[in-house]
Amino acid sequence: MFQNFETSADPSAGPGRLSRLRDHLRGEGLAGFMVPRADVHQGEYVAARDERLQWLTGFTGSAGFAIVLPDVAGVFIDGRYRVQVKHQVDLTAFTPVPWPETKPGPWIADHLAEGVVGFDPWLHTGDEVTRLEEALKGTKVTLRAVENAVDAIWPDQPAAPVGAAFPHPVTLAGESSEAKRVRLAEGLRKAGQEAAVITLPDSLCWLLNLRGADVPRNPILHGFAILRADGSVDVFTAPAKLGPAARAALDAGVRLHPVEAFETTLQSLSGKVRVDRATAPLAVSRLIEGAGGTVVWGDDPCRLPKATKNAAEVAGMREAHLRDGAAMVEFLCWLDDAAPKGGLTEIDVVTALEAYRRATNVLHDISFDTICGTGPNGAIMHYRVTHETNRTVGRGELLLVDSGAQYADGTTDITRTIAVGDPGEEARACYTRVLQGLIAISRVRWPRGIAGRDLDALARFNLWVAGQDFDHGTGHGVGAFLSVHEGPQRLSRVSEVPLEPGMILSNEPGYYREGAFGIRLENLIVVQEAPPLGDKRDQLCFETLTFAPFDRRLILADRLSPDERDWLNAYHAEVQAKLSARLGDAAADWLKAVCAPL
Template sequence: MKGIAVFQTFTSQADPTQGAARLASLRARLGAEGLAGFLVPRSDAHQGEYVAARDERLSWLTGFTGSAGFAIVLPGVAGVFIDGRYRVQVRGQVDLAVFTPVPWPEVKPGPWIRDTLAEGVVGFDPWLHTAEEIAGLEAALAGSAVSLRACANMVDAIWADQPGPPLGRAFAHPLALAGESSLAKRARLAEGLRAAGQKAAVLTLPDSICWLLNIRGADVPRNPVLHAFAVLDDAGDVALFVDGPKIDAALRAHLDAGVRLCAPEAFVPGLRALPGPVRVDRGSAPLAVSQELQAAGVEVVWGDDPCRLPKACKTAAELDGMRAAHLRDGAAMVQFLCWLDTEAPKGGLSEIDVVSALEGFRRATNALHDLSFDTICGAGPNGAIIHYRVTEETNRPLRQGELLLVDSGAQYADGTTDITRTMALGDAGAEAAACYTRVLQGMIALSRARFPKGIAGRDIDALARAPLWLAGLDYDHGTGHGVGAFLSVHEGPQRISRLSEVPLAPGMILSNEPGYYREGAFGIRLENLIVVQEAEALGDKRAQFSFETLTFVPFDRRLIVSAMLSPGERDWLDAYHATVWDKIAPRVEGAARDWLAAACAPLG
């Protein structure tokens, strides 16, 4: 079963051949506007990781298609700022004769501009940057001859065939899956606004709006969200600024009388008419929002998006849905891995074949709404490209003696999945197995963790890295991101990384995905989803949390060096595999069940 991919396509989205001409056109436009530079973010007005075709400005200009990054175009240099996930990818996607990759966040944009540009005005679109971001840049440029200016979008001005805004149809998310009505959510959040003396909060994050109203959308790939803005007032009513074609009669009936539909062009006048104080999230709302409020004399109070933390702490119904989705997805993954072990030794498979087959097994569940992101399937050296996306041009055959990294996920109506497994294609060698085992040890350490209430992701990130550190190894990405419930596969504010200061709380779902990447050779990543839960009281009965594992798919025992594992690690792994068997075996049959029995046997 090779399957035919329906959701994922394999055409190249990067076009470095157009970069030089488009950059020249942009610089000409900047000169005409009296600007020395321009900021080109990846994000849209909703600060989304996944953006609609209309908002693919960074990709259109540079050719870089990663989900994070930005460009700064100056007269003599155009820097493309990318983090550790994209250091390899960017070099293959942009014209290096005209674009310069810049390692970020090691190199900060403000000091880079200051060091690169002697004087002049750098323009930016205030709808695409947050107040926090611009304030940081202004602080870094203070005392220099360089200043920032809010202006119309200069990329849009030269993008002749720019697509129109998305008009995906929104739909209701059932109360049985949400676990709390929109009315109850709004009442709870409105109480918080009243307690803080605030009249309203502006909502700009699509997943916040969808969560609050118990709706979903279809405006961006992979994430079931709609593009809209909203204002929640202190009585619990919401003004939703959304394109009319997105809301049909069925959804209008789902929304109660406390939700007022408004046209998108009414958003700015609506802001200007609000009574203050109005809460605005400095780190996620476009700068233009606070500028419009302040221009009208409305008091702005900086504060967190009131939906983000409640949304992160899943209801019992959402957790039940996520558990069901992961069991369904686990069975599809086991069928896929059985297929892979049967077909790969025969030869003739490529990365595209693998991606198509995996999507086929998920579609066979008859419950697949979409993928949760484009499947990352890297054979051999492609596995070292952390967010690699296979195209017809890069498609690599599977070869014996190499590793295959597959990071994938699905959107089901009851939950969102995200799982990574790395498999051996034949004998991958002792070095690869040792590295794999260290990555596995890091995952086990995090899975077994117990920690006091108040601990943040940054406090436990090192647990997953310690086995790699002992060998002088590491990885250049966070250990875990938050995950939504039939929402964004990357959800804040919770995460496990050196930068995360948000305390972990029961109901938060995160990924647990340490890795190791050797450029030009192989990549290894292992990922389960985990949920924060209250731990059994021990010792002096302090409140502690632990993790429940949601993902149930075996690890490749051919790459596990048993002698490297401690007794505790071995016990955890054997218990995990026993649970995988108990939960997944009733859902598969025939060859897949036989394969699962062998994969879940104790290490011995």
């Protein structure tokens, strides 16, 4: 399905819906209610039924939450969305709150003298609620688990999705579901645990070697699972999602149940049961403990094995990126000819790029709604063009295009910023600093055990010395034909997860000047063993997966160090060598020209 450019929310509806929500809360004896941008699986990408934050406020970002109190309704957003939120919510009704700088607990205490704040225990993790309760100690404000108050006032709330599941072949997965379960079950037995509860859809899909269609752009299946210490697994999902092909792909160790049976099964568990406090809804642990079971906090057993891709998954990702890189080059060649002629709009650009990917004849879907912003729209980090915001690409502007694809053998995510005409020396200087950050991450070697937070500053150094920065992490994890945003690996100053071979991440520094332009450059990279060097220490490094040229018109070559210039020239030579045979004649000639050494 092609990207939809309709306006996804109406800010003018917000005040009326907020008023109805407050009326409902008063009737329930509540002083407030928390509205997260989350579903029962704590997913970043949610189905239409779970877009409660968007329905209430108009805000469409992929992260954030609202806290509704009698006299104020705060919309908590991080640095990626501080421009966007001002355009999407009615500021007479909702107050943007910078987060995580402002913590929700102290904010509630500052705005509510006393009362009960309700929350849906299926939409918040144990970690979240514990932090809030700690922050509210000593106040007259308490928290209470309640039925969802937004659902109670949403008259035309969509139904839960029932997308069809389908098998993910072992040739691409690299390991059978049974082998994965046996491996993880051994860890449970060593820890003395009888079972582990799995609530993340991408974990469920990885474990079962299934993919689904319950969320736009991400091939995931909504459901829950309980992995037993004997390697068997109980799966809870709507039976209609599992057709003959999906059922035939499951072995005898997989027991299927309707999703309605999940709560009663949790209450029947005995022995020590592992629950991931950081990702599982609070309701899970409360149901187990309420029935006398023993909860042991621990990581979702699938998350780290899923993140450390095996050889087959990495090979699939390499091939997907070559295919996608060729489509990107065809697109960039077209854009380089079409944009200077004038009249091209953001929607035109998005539509053309998706068409080039569909021309591969193996595109499953795009991996997220394409971010395409020209001029000031590029400064809105997660901007999504609509018919109302659609802007013509003007000469002298920068055009930021962040896009990706889902193929059966891999997931892609690439950003390029392109000059249309002459954007000026300042824009080129900023672009060059961003490029230097990407090169620094691409070249780095590090001792085993280092986490993403230890590398994040490398991408920012040249921006910092110029008094600049960007308000998002340098990189997120990426799944293999799964979610384009995958945990727990990240390149971020808050990430403490050690990087391990097989982990795939984005490398995407940027710079954004509100009202003027945005710059972001992004390649995907995979962690690998570093070849011996110097003292032959045990080190890791990155292999670049993404191949597409950078806009040499925006590069101030005299600002690059010799090592940076060598890396860029070698990268462009590799782009040309890997992609030329996959291109039409016009795109191949264009690529040769733009990949010439600096």
